Amino acid sequence: RKEVEQDPGPFNVPEGATVAFNCTYSNSASQSFFWYRQDCRKEPKLLMSVYSSGNEDGRFTAQLNRASQYISLLIRDSKLSDSATYLCVVNPMRGSQGNLIFGKGTKLSVKP
Amino acid sequence: DAGITQSPRHKVTETGTPVTLRCHQTENHRYMYWYRQDPGHGLRLIHYSYGVKDTDKGEVSDGYSVSRSKTEDFLLTLESATSSQTSVYFCAISEGGLQYFGAGTRLSVL
Numbered sequence: 001r002k003e004v005e006q007d008p009g010p011f012n013v014p015e016g017a018t019v020a021f022n023c024t025y026s027n028s029a030s031q032s033f034f035w036y037r038q039d040c041r042k043e044p045k046l047l048m049s050v051y052s053s054g055n056e057d058g059r060f061t062a063q064l065n066r067a068s069q070y071i072s073l074l075i076r077d078s079k080l081s082d083s084a085t086y087l088c089v090v091n092p093m094r095g096s097q098g099n100l101i102f103g104k105g106t107k108l109s110v111k112p
Numbered sequence: 113d114a115g116i117t118q119s120p121r122h123k124v125t126e127t128g129t130p131v132t133l134r135c136h137q138t139e140n141h142r143y144m145y146w147y148r149q150d151p152g153h154g155l156r157l158i159h160y161s162y163g164v165k166d167t168d169k170g171e172v173s174d175g176y177s178v179s180r181s182k183t184e185d186f187l188l189t190l191e192s193a194t195s196s197q198t199s200v201y202f203c204a205i206s207e208g209g210l211q212y213f214g215a216g217t218r219l220s221v222l
Contacts, residue, residue: 032209034210042215042216043202043213043214043215043216044155044202044213045213046210046211046212049210087154087155091209099145099157099160099170100157100211102154102155102156103154104152104153104154105154
């Protein structure tokens with residue numbers, strides 16, 4: 001089983017749609033979790049951290065289910081500018097400097 | 113902006129030649145990382161550094177070496193480039209458990 005698995009997509013949605021991505025991880029001892037966004041031919045950029053209690057940042061909501069070892073990202077009211085690849089990222093180690101494990105990414109395309 | 117600069121941004125080289133990529137940071141971060149990104153594989157860690165002269169291997173270190181003689185610079189060297197090392201290379205720093213990336217270097221080995 002791969003360490004971090006994501007549906008590669010692409011997810012093609014109209015503007016204004018709500019879209020959800022899921023990600024599963026294999027190491028039950030993993031400590032922290034993130035979503036990164038990567039635009040075409042650009043570097044990955046941190047979108048948000050994911051907490052057990054769930055967290056929201058504007059139109060974006062991230063959830064963590066430790067029992068099922070999955071992480072989700074919900075995007076409401078999709079904008080054209082949300083088109084990108086979304087990377088699920090897991091820190092498997094205790095401590096703040098653990099080497100991150102990246103999923104391969106889910107591609108989102110928002111159409112007019 | 114995490115103050116990370118990668119150079120060169122693009123490079124084309126021939127098989128068998130040595131290549132060095134540079135990552136420069138301006139904010140005195142202790143941890144630095146080199147990744148490669150390829151279609152179908154996502155980001156894979158090559159080497160990382162946890163201080164001056166302190167480095168360790170990542171998942172895909174074969175064929176690569178690194179050096180960190182000062183805090184601000186982390187160099188990645190391909191001793192003898194092969195076509196399988198054609199990739200996009202990203203440098204990253206760690207701050208508070210989060211990683212921030214440079215703009216990347218696109219390397220083509222012909």
